[in-house]
Amino acid sequence: MTTPATEGHGLRLIPFRGLRYVPERVGSLAAVTSPPYDVVVRPDGLNHLESAEPHNIVRLILPQAATPQERNAQAARTLRDWLAEGILRTDPEPALYVYEQRRGELLQRGVIGALALTPPGDGIVLPHEDVMPEVVADRAGLMRTTAANLEPLLLTYRGEHPDGGAAEVLEATAGRPPLLATTTEDGFSHRLWAVTDPEEIAAVTADLGHRQALIADGHHRWATYLRLQAEQSAPGAWDFGLVLLVDTARYPLQVRAIHRLLRRLPVAEAVAALSPSFRIRTVEGPLPAAMAALGEAAEAGNAFLLAGDGNFHLVTDPDPALIDRTVRLDRPEAWRRLDATVLHATLLDELWRIPDAPEHIAYIHDTEATVAMAERAGGTAVLLHPVHEEVVRDLARQGVTMPRKSTSFGPKPATGLVLRSLD
Structure with missing residues (x-):
């Protein structure tokens, strides 16, 4: 987010083997994507997305069944089936992913990775909103049963060196052929690249290792990550969560109510x-x-x-x-x-x-x-x-959370472009 964290006590982002749709097995990459689970707002939103493509990601993030247990089990079965059928495939090597969204004059780039979870109050990952326990319980049940991070959180930080470190790697990567490119019905074009070069990964992680981040979107999923981590008896994949980190010094986000x-x-x-x-x-x-x-x-x-x-x-x-x-x-x-x-x-x-x-x-x-x-x-x-972004940042620095659902930062990442398996 804001100011650099204490050296050695900042964000720890690591590569992971992304789980992605196989383009040849679906109608289009745009047709299998969705807004985040809590932004499917049109009255026929679920029906529209499910009918757009039988493998749309909403079948995983918002499964439809009579009870929560049945919904979660259905999502897990669907995920297993899609893996077995080759609808989804794991990338061959661990990577950080550069992600770009563009519509008209609006351009946003960030890096997707697995972020080490940190306890509340440590000043590394700063929430600014309260959460609803029933939503955390719902997301935890789904994540626990599917053993997957199905959509990234949106976090922001403030880079000090716009021409070096993570920024330099992101800009260089954006000049290469992408892994995927698609345009969704909202007019946003999306591109994704895999960063696998050890030196580039080291440059990104070293830069972020001095930073703190503000949770822009995904407070309930962050609380879910922490809840599921606490359930584990040994260190492992549950100590990390899928995030998109955006440097708002370079790419300011929009804030909506x-x-x-x-x-x-x-x-x-x-x-x-x-x-x-x-x-x-x-x-x-x-x-x-x-x-x-x-x-x-x-x-x-x-x-x-x-x-x-x-x-x-x-x-x-x-x-x-x-x-x-x-x-x-x-x-x-x-x-x-x-x-x-x-x-x-x-x-x-x-x-x-x-x-x-x-x-x-x-x-x-x-x-x-x-x-x-x-x-x-x-x-x-x-x-x-909308609340002004400076107000959100200042309150978060003071450790004061705003009432739940006070802000909507965007543009939000499209769900379905890259997932993370916890198995």
Whole structure:
């Protein structure tokens, strides 16, 4: 992420033998990929991806069955079958993988490898969000049963030498013919290279050995890695986890908000409960114009946009006494002012009395999808404005975690381009 870690006490990234689709055995590499498991947001997302190609990676990361145990067993069987049938194949030698995403003027490059897991609080890998225990349990069951890291986490660090070390290896590698190249339906082109030269690997690992990283995307999977590591009785493959590391000094990430769908709360009831304590006004659509109004309001203080009844309701100017009463006082002021903090402590817990459980709240990355799902369900979409990256970084440095699902860093790596077996 941010500043160099203490020498000898930084990131430890090692090569691994990547597990990859055999292009000749699938319709196309683009058709077998997926967004990360928690970003499949379109109403027909799973059906769309499963029908696009019978070997789409969602059959492993989001298997469909009646119980968690059956889902996990199904994913493990599918993985074994695809290996036996030659759909997936292990690369012949260990490698670090340079990964590139490009769309228009946006270019992002990073390195994929197996990262040594470090205990919480050691200052090497910095989380910035809380996690939901039930999601960690779900991901742990899947990872344990399949014995595989099915999709990389997205971590960021700040390189000091943009023309040397890891950066030099990444740029040189990107000038060579890639292992694979494909373009997904979102318009992103993806390229992947294997770095197997011992000197290049040494240059990357030595550079990263002085760094610390911020978890940009994948807090639940990182918590899952740590949980499964603790279950092992001896050192081994479970002491490492699959990650993509991006130097944001060279390739800045985009930060977006993650929205909430309140499944059982109609908009009229939501507005009525907030009216005594907030200023609420209707703003003009369409959705992009309403989001622009939200962005402008968020620069001045806490702001939320409610939708789901065909209108857009801008919520601003909370009662200061209410905030003081409902938001914890033992945290930094930057944390207390976060929209996600006020949303959970004041709106959800105090005024709406909605439990933070999947049957009540869905966390959705796509703005249009959140509104559409609220309209269909008769619920409320709560749309948020993104947090500035500097705020995320500063809080993480202080060891302060933000409310769960506060941010969405991107672009996120496509799932399915390279996997890591733990067997």
